[in-house]
Structures are given as structure tokens and as C-alpha cells.
Amino acid sequence: MNNSQFDKIKNGKGFIAALDQSGGSTPKALAEYGVPEDAYSTEDEMFDRVHQMRTRIVTSPAFNAEQILGAILFEQTMDREIEGKYTADYLADKGIVPFLKVDKGLAEQENGVQLMKPISDLDETLRRANERKIFGTKMRSVIHEPNTSGIKAVVDQQFEVAKRIVNSDLMPIIEPEVNIYSVKKEKSEEILRDEIMKHLNDLPENENVMLKLSIPTKANAYKELIEHPRVLRVVALSGGYSRDEANEKLKENHGLIASFSRALSADLNANQSDEEFNEALKNAVESIHDASVNKK
Template sequence: MNTTHFERMKNGNGFIAALDQSGGSTPKALADYGVPEDAYANEDEMFDRVHEMRTRIMTAPAFDSDKILGTILFEQTMDREIEGKYTADYLSDNGIVPFLKVDKGLAEKENGVQLMKPIHDLDETLKRANERNIFGTKMRSVIHEPNPEAIKEVVDQQFDVAKRILEYDLIPIIEPEVDIHSTDKEKSEEILKDEILKHLNELSEDQNVMLKLSIPTRANAFKELIDHPRVVRVVALSGGYSREEANEKLKENEGLIASFSRALIADLNANQTDEEFNKSMNLAVDKIYDASVNKK
């Protein structure tokens, strides 16, 4: 494990940029960026266009290690290059810690939750992640209702996969998202926290994880998780909130930092001049950084 990356993730100031839109969500991400579906003829061209988008983001002056701690990548992005280097190496050389999304998407909603689909090629992916100098991974489930048995199943699945990831000397980001529009979000968060704590308390001293959670309804509800000795960092997803709303909620939570995707890139557009693009990037980075480090 890269000890410099570990120390940076544990104690550094800043936030994580989530640039891990997968194949299924790529057309919408490109459309939001100003690249309609008729701008590419097939899947290969689509992934070329999204890599162009991500390259423009990661090479922008504002995408700097002074404020960005890490970046979550899609698998194809890991295997592509930026300025002649594999993406993770480009990020590392610029002081930014690279993570890889490893889940294969969500199963259908059942009992108020969506588990992860099976990750049949996990071991192969983790071997390649090591070869590409990835520091950690990320995987997402979704909770819609405060169903204790189903939430337990979500957390059990996440930690089962996390333990396999730890065997490859990678730090897993466990992401059991609570839908911000779910019924009784606060109750779901209480159940979720208790289930996560059970698993954290069973980890050995050499097993460390990160958590990516929805910003809690009750400020500082996840403080016990943030302070747990087996947790490197707890980061928050924007979850459908506007950037402004997500930032305001984030500021209320001591020790919680952002890992935003849509809220980071919402104002970027393929048709912007470099000056316009960089101005929008700089504003977004500054606002999210401020919310991550300056608490109420």
C-alpha cells in the first residue's frame, strides 16, 4: 500500500472527486455535459467522448491536490491515459489519490433496498487495479426504506466484498447510499450506522476501510463512524441535492468531507471556452472544498 496516499486520505484537507459514471449512466452524463447521443456512433466513440470530458476535468488548473484529495475512476478510465500516463499514475504524480469503482451496478429493488449485482470478475479487476497503481476501490448499494433485515443484508454484502478487496492491499470505500427521497431517511440512517459499527468492530487492526454515505438528516449522526479507529475517512455523496444544498448540509457535519460527482461537474459544458470551463471548475472546487473543511 502507498503509505503517502494513506496518510493523505487519513489526515489531508480537501475532498474526493467522483468521476466514475459507468456505461449505463454515461449517455446522460455526456448529454448533461453538452454531448448528445447523435454525437457518437457507437459505444467505443461514446467512451472516447467521456474520456475527453474526464481528461479536460482532470487537467484543468483547478483540479489540484491543494483541494482535491482523491478521484474515483471508472474501469475504462483506469486503462486509458492522460498526457501519456495511465490515469492513476497521472493523478498520483500530481498528488491526487486514485480510486476505482468496482461494482457492476444495482440489483432490482427488493424489501426496500438495492443490493449490488454480483461482481463476477472482482479478483481479475483487483489484480489490474494493483498493476495500475490504484489505492482503493468503491462500490455502491442503495437503501430506500428503513427495513432492518434488508439494511443488514446491504451492509453484510458490502463488508463481504470489502474483505476480499483488503486481501489485495487496497482500501475499500463502502457506499450504502440512503436515497434522499426515501421514506423515513433518518430511521434508515440509524439502522445503517448500527450495522456498520458491528462490522467495524470485528475488523482487525490491519483492516481499514472508508465509508461513503448520504449526508445525514441529523447533523453529526455519523460522528461515531468518523471517529472509529478502523475508518480512514468518511466521505459524503451529494445524492441529488444541488451543490449549494449539499454544501450547506455538509458544513453541519464535523469531520465529513465531500465525494461529489454531479454536484462537482454540473456547470461544465463541452461547448465552453477554456476560460469559461476553468472558471466554472474553479468555482465548484472552491465551494466544495470550503464545505469540506470549514464547519459550522
């Protein structure tokens, strides 16, 4: 594991950009960017268009290492190039730490949660991630209801996979998202925190993880997790909140930094001039950085 990247993620003042929309979410991401579905006719063309979008973001002067600590990539993005370099190499040369989304999507809802689908090729993906100089990984589950057995299953699965990732010398980002529209969101967060703490307390001193969580209903509800010695960093997803709303909620949580996707790219459009695009991205980056670093 790269020690300078480890130190940057642990101690840096900034946030992590999420650029990991995959197959199912790609058409929506492109549509929001101003590229309708009739602009491409095959899946390959769709992924070409989304890589063009990501390339435009990553190469923008607004996408800078002073405010952005890391970026989460989709698997195809890892294997593609930006200006003649593999994406992770391009990011690293820019001073931004590369992560990779490794999950294969969500299973059907059961016991108030959605577990991850089986990751049948995980070992091969982790091998390739090391080959492509990826620092860490990310995997997502979703919690809809405060069902204790369901939440326990989510956390157990996440830590089981995380163990394999740690053994491959990569840093896992564990993402058990709590649906922000859940009626009993705060109760789900309490159960989730307790289940995560059990696993963290069982980790040996030489193993660390990161957590990616929905911004909690009660400010600083994840203080114990943020301060746990086995947790490198806790980052927050925007989860459907607008950027302004997500930023305001984030400011109330000390030690919690952003890892936003839609909230980062919401004002970007394929039809913007480079000047307009860079200015819109600059405004987004500055506001998210401010919310991650300056707390109420």
C-alpha cells in the same frame, strides 16, 4: 499500499472527486455536459467522449492536489491514458490519490434495498488495479426504506466484498447510499449506522475501510463512524442535491468531507472555452473544498 497516499487520505484537508459514471449513467452525464446522444453512434465513441470530458477536468489547473485529495475512476478510465500516462499515474504525479469503482451496478429492489450485482471478475479487477497503481476501490448499494433485514443484507454484502479488497492490499470505500427522497430517510440512517458499527467493531486492528454515505438528515449522525479507529475517512455523496444544498448540509457535519460527482461537474460544458471551463471548475472545487473543511 502507498503510505504517503494513506496519510493524505487520512489527514488531508480537502475532498474526493467522483469521476466514475459508468455505462448506464454515461449518456446522462454526457448530455448534462452538452454532448447529446446523437453526437456519437457506438458505445466506443460514447466512452471516447466521456474520457475526453474526464481528461479536460483532470488536466485543468483547477483540479489541484491542494483541494482535491483523491479521484474515483471508472474501470475504462483506469485503462486509458492522459497525456501519455495511465490515468492513475497522471493523478498520482499531480498529487491526487486514485480510486476505482469496482461494482457492476445494482440488483432489482427487494426488502427496500438494492444490493450490488455479483462482481464475477473482482479478483482480476483487483489484480489490474494494483498493476495500474490504484490506491483503493468504491462500490455502491442503495437503501430506499428502513427495512432492517434489507439494510443488514446491504452492509453484510459490502463488508464481505471489502474483506477481499483489503486482502488485495487496496483500500475499500463502502457506499451504502440512502436515497435522499426516502420518506423515512433518518430511520434508515439509524439502522445503517448500527449495522456498520457491528462490522467495524469486528475488524482486526490491521484492517481499515472508508465509508461513502448520503449526507445524514440529522447533523453529525455519523459521528461514531467518523471517529471509529478502523475507519480511514468518511466521505459524502451529493445524492441528487444541488451543489449549494449539498454544501450547506455538509458544513453541518464535522469530520465529513465531500465525494461529489454531479455537484462537481454541474456547471461544466463541452462548448465552454478553456477559460470558461477552468473558471467554472475552479468555483465548484473551491465551494466543495470550503464545505469539506470549514464547518458551522
